[in-house]
Amino acid sequence: MNLDEQMFWEKWEPLLPLYETLKQRLVETYPDMKIKVSKTQISFYNRHMFAMVSPPARRRKDWPKSFIMVSFGLPYQVDSPRIAMSVEAYPNRWTHHVSxxxxxxxxxxxxxxIDEAYSFSQSKR
Known part of the structure; x- marks a missing residue:
């Protein structure tokens, strides 16, 4: 883990092991991916961004107290109780958030x- 990633999780140190587990699984599956740390999220890229992870900086009352939010983009809306929220950011481009x-x-x-999101992102022009 690089220094930017460590600093990103500084305020949410108890959540760091969850991030490390997710990152390790993604690195094993997509060794060519790139990671970008920004102020509010850590993004995972192939040609384009395919997944993101963020801390619980903003949360709804019905969401858990301690979690990381894993987000990904697909060309359709997933209908699952696991999806905390989904938004059609562009026509036929849905961003899904899972706690x-x-x-x-x-x-x-x-x-x-996430694998579908990786393939979808890879196929975008």
Whole structure:
């Protein structure tokens, strides 16, 4: 983990192991991906951004107290109780947000959606 990533999680240090688990799974699956740290999120790129992770800086009352928000983009809206929120940012480009409270939440469903997002991002012009 680089210094930018460490500094990003400074305020949310207890969530760092969740981020490290997610990052490790993504690095193993997509060794060519790039990581960009910004003020509000850490983004994962191939040709374009395909997934993001952010801390619970803003949260709704019905969301868990401690979690990381994993977001990804797909050409359709996923209908699942796992999706905390989804937004059609552009026509046929949906951004989905999933709250992750434990490593167990990084299951086949979430990683499958991220894999779809990776392929979708790779195919964009």
């Amino acid at each position: 992750v409270e434990s490593a167990n939440d990084m299951d086949e469903a979430l990683l499958g959606w």
